[in-house]
Amino acid sequence: MLTMHVLVTGGCGFIGSALVRHLVRNTDWTVVNVDCLTYAGHLESLEEVATHPRHLLIQKHIADREAMDAAFAEYQPAAVMHLAAESHVDRSLTGPAEFINTNIVGTYTLLEAARTHYGKLAASDKAKFRFLHVSTDEVFGALGATGQFTEETRYDPHSPYSASKASADHLARAWNHSYGLPVLVTNCSNNYGPFQFPEKLIPVVIRKALAEEPIPVYARGENVRDWLHVQDHVSALLRVLETGVIGETYAIGGRAEVRNIDLVHVICKVLDELRPRPQGGTHADLITFVSDRPGHDFRYAIDCSKIERELGWKQSVTFEQGMRATVEWYLGNQAWVNAVLK
Ligand code: NAD
Numbered sequence: 656m657l658t659m660h661v662l663v664t665g666g667c668g669f670i671g672s673a674l675v676r677h678l679v680r681n682t683d684w685t686v687v688n689v690d691c692l693t694y695a696g697h698l699e700s701l702e703e704v705a706t707h708p709r710h711l712l713i714q715k716h717i718a719d720r721e722a723m724d725a726a727f728a729e730y731q732p733a734a735v736m737h738l739a740a741e742s743h744v745d746r747s748l749t750g751p752a753e754f755i756n757t758n759i760v761g762t763y764t765l766l767e768a769a770r771t772h773y774g775k776l777a778a779s780d781k782a783k784f785r786f787l788h789v790s791t792d793e794v795f796g797a798l799g800a801t802g803q804f805t806e807e808t809r810y811d812p813h814s815p816y817s818a819s820k821a822s823a824d825h826l827a828r829a830w831n832h833s834y835g836l837p838v839l840v841t842n843c844s845n846n847y848g849p850f851q852f853p854e855k856l857i858p859v860v861i862r863k864a865l866a867e868e869p870i871p872v873y874a875r876g877e878n879v880r881d882w883l884h885v886q887d888h889v890s891a892l893l894r895v896l897e898t899g900v901i902g903e904t905y906a907i908g909g910r911a912e913v914r915n916i917d918l919v920h921v922i923c924k925v926l927d928e929l930r931p932r933p934q935g936g937t938h939a940d941l942i943t944f945v946s947d948r949p950g951h952d953f954r955y956a957i958d959c960s961k962i963e964r965e966l967g968w969k970q971s972v973t974f975e976q977g978m979r980a981t982v983e984w985y986l987g988n989q990a991w992v993n994a995v996l997k
Pocket of ligand 1: 665669694716718737739741742789792820
């Protein structure tokens, strides 16, 4: 039976793998997963779905125009969900080149390949085609103690990562305005959950705590982030893909603003309960303040009322439930952590 093909980029990363697992398990769509498997991409994150007949991996760089054209021509996807990116702010500070190449040149290349494909579609397929560009709230810069980002917030990116994602957002919107490509854009707050690469804050805290090593926290840990479980980000992306208005942007957030230091304490408390320290004491004793990241944005918070009101999306995982489940997941999946760190 012929099922709809959806082209997902970055489907072996943290959020992409959650999306691919969901699509293969819960829809009859065939997922064409374009992922060049950087340090952040791992087939192990797809679990049994990696070898499912409705999962096809194309191990290519998104800036490879020939390969992107070939993927569109061979699989004729009815939709694109573009998540591939260099995503780690600290890495962007020490090596920005690949952020420019993947996030900007790669997005441009994918948009051009999609435009060529779209131009050849029959009118009925054109009406259904969607290009969902997945982005971050970091493009908006930093907030002070009050206020929230909305779809109308002026762009003010501060790191090479956020500047490259901001460029990509502008390109995606321009391909809609200039060429009529049916683009949708999402800007989401910080995600957490299983399969997040072990150099990001939450897995780092768990890994250091389990190894009885100092848990590094930037400055005094006062920076505030708005946390959303990855499963809820996936449900929001699908809601936007299926019911969003072409040309529109949707801000996605967790309504869970937490200071970094409080987040670390929550994780330490769960670990104290589930895996007490061998020599006694609390895991919070391992917290060590380190000098701040250059240009560290103070606070991010998303007003996600547009997607709630217009598309009826709601998050389903509370911060407390999700964080506990995430710690439990890392405790039970140290083999995955060790495999991806090799
Ligand atoms: P990730 O770093 O975990 O995964 C990125 C994936 O893209 C990896 O599988 C990697 O191999 C692949 N990739 C990288 N460069 C590629 C290239 N040139 N060609 C093909 N594949 C390539 O990232 P993530 O945290 O899953 O983020 C996914 C998307 O969501 C990104 O666009 C990111 O900006 C956005 N986002 C992330 C968050 C978050 O909290 N993690 C929040 C909002 C938005």
